[in-house]
Amino acid sequence: MENASSSNAIETFELGMTYKSGKVEVPALQNVTFAVKHGEFIAVMGPSGCGKSTLLHLLGGLMQPTHGKILIDGTDISKLSDSERTAIRRSKIGYIFQRFNLLPTLTAKGNIELAKKIHGNGHLNENGVGRILRMLGLTDKIHFRPAELSGGEQQRIAIARAIINQPAIILADEPTGSLDSRNSQTVLQMLRDLNDKLGQTIVMITHDSDAASTASRVIEMKDGQILNPAIHFALSRSLKEAANSI
């Protein structure tokens, strides 16, 4: 369902996720309602296991929630099929995974080129691609395969791959988690520039309060819920209006 006038890039409404492993149910996320305006830069913080990656996976349409709704640009993706969610992700979202998810048989360059081909909107020419690789300090590593790269180098390739198509929304799961302080600063500056200059909406998970201070708002999570939800929901439409429109 399309809502072209949505001022929010992302909205969730009573979002929940319960994993099932065999007979055991793991409630990882409960009752998460918040909104992210177009062009906002949000940091998500909270202890290990509190549901941050689960939340980001749901926002990126990587899996279906067990409860509630997610609107991306006004479109409810919570009930869409895998392929419909994938289509939305490819057209709007750049995803930086906590565990990089690079294809092991492709070189660094191959991984980035594949992303460019899949998304296929090729805003960036070869110069633009080269500029991103230079900024991330990757130019001498482009012919290496993931197994031949350090964790920090793989992380930077994963970042290049996610931003190469200039997606409207960037979802980043601990993008500086494996980086030294100099490379962390470069990556954070790059995200800040994408947000400032291109108006890209960013949701970034981090354990690092310095990294979080880059963001315009911090959402804190604990035990599968967000703290102070009223503050984060006050920025979105009223609960009733949101419920009626979906």
Ligand SMILES: Nc1ncnc2c1ncn2[C@@H]1O[C@H](COP(=O)(O)OP(=O)(O)OP(=O)(O)O)[C@@H](O)[C@H]1O
């Ligand atoms: N595929 C899965 N199947 C079953 N349980 C899962 C699955 N993925 C995550 N969980 C559980 O859900 C909870 C939240 O996990 P999640 O990965 O979202 O945490 P996190 O906040 O990202 O943690 P970290 O900071 O360590 O990355 C944890 O209890 C975890 O064990």
Ligand SMILES: [Mg+2]
């Ligand atoms: Mg995580």
